[in-house]
């Protein structure tokens with residue numbers, strides 16, 4: 160399967176399927192023909208995986224980074240760029256991010272800023288990276304004050320989503336990816352019944368196709384790309400609570416599922432949808448065993464304060480919400496209404 164991301168003058172393909180990581184050398188030869196060196200950025204833990212057998216057919220250096228979110232710092236960007244210099248990586252060469260979304264975000268940002276931008280390609284190995292993070296050119300690292308606060312738009316020259324790499328993905332990381340896949344499924348208005356006859360390759364491709372279509376139409380999130388934040392208003396608030404010490408056992412994709420279960424109930428309260436839409440949501444989320452209730456005791460006032468501070472909210476309460484015609488970004492929701500919906504949803 161191949162999906163085109165049609166961003167003006169920088170279009171590229173996302174390849175999905177068993178063994179597509181072996182296309183890396185031909186991807187480099189086609190898209191970065193002058194490259195003489197590839198710098199592969201990979202977490203040490205993933206370098207040991209059986210599928211880490213990549214070939215580039217050019218001189219290749221492998222640079223190990225810490226696993227996951229802990230690598231997404233400006234300090235790691237600096238040390239990656241120092242390594243690039245030490246290895247003699249030039250502007251015409253290529254960076255390859257191999258791993259989950261944290262690694263593709265890190266590799267993408269390093270490639271965006273090194274010598275004002277070198278080509279980057281991704282071998283996405285987690286479900287989140289395959290259906291979301293590696294596609295669309297958003298790259299970022301974290302600050303102590305919050306996630307993804309420093310970054311750049313830098314489209315890759317290609318993305319390889321090798322389904323064989325998913326065989327080693329821990330079960331909970333699968334579930335996180337399924338939260339993002341469920342979001343795409345719901346944004347497309349598709350039902351749980353259809354899922355019973357859809358293979359994982361097909362629903363991964365459907366999610367990639369939706370993201371690619373939206374990014375192609377709105378690369379810099381001026382409009383419809385914001386719809387991809389469905390479920391994220393409450394999800395980010397739950398993650399902010401967790402960071403501030405509230406003991407909530409929830410990961411991002413699970414928080415997005417909870418956020419969508421809440422958003423559809425908020426839409427019901429606002430008269431935008433009927434109970435049939437709530438049931439349809441719950442059925443899709445249940446198909447993947449995703450959570451639909453709050454992950455622990457949390458106060459509505461704390462969630463509201465976190466939501467108002469969300470960097471996508473512009474200091475008011477903004478939600479992506481469904482209605483009879485699809486989904487839209489709804490700003491300036493009254494605090495009282497969201498507060499009442501949160502209390503109904505189990506917040507304290």
Ligand SMILES: NC(=O)c1ccc[n+]([C@@H]2O[C@H](COP(=O)([O-])OP(=O)(O)OC[C@H]3O[C@@H](n4cnc5c(N)ncnc54)[C@H](O)[C@@H]3O)[C@@H](O)[C@H]2O)c1
Nearest residue numbers: 227228259260261262284285287288291292297324327328
């Ligand atoms: N740029 C974007 O548009 C975008 C979109 C969504 C998420 N993100 C970012 O992506 C990150 C979340 O992505 P993630 O969940 O992939 O995080 P991650 O990269 O931390 O991966 C999760 C865990 O799975 C492991 N892993 C990855 N592939 C594996 C495999 N095949 N086998 C075994 N273990 C494997 C990783 O080592 C890590 O421990 C966050 O930092 C988020 O901000 C970015």
